Amino acid sequence: MLIIDSKDCENIDKALKKYKKKFEKSKTLLDLRERQAFTKPSVVRRGQVLKAIYKQQLASGKIEK
Helix, strand or coil: CCCCCCCCCCCHHHHHHHHHHHHHHHCHHHHHHHHCCCCCHHHHHHHHHHHHHHHHHHHHCCCCC
16 A cells, blocks of 8 residues: 655645656556466566577677667
């Protein structure tokens, strides 16, 4: 649960902006989207391996953005 401390003189827009930032930083929405569909552990692992290979190739200079 997210709690936003708002002062009496603070505008509601500022408080809403603080809430949105805090919500985004907590990555709650990303977790919910991830849980909508089951992904097999082998698929997750394969994605991690491909990402690591890509990062390694970027670091070595084989791939340029």
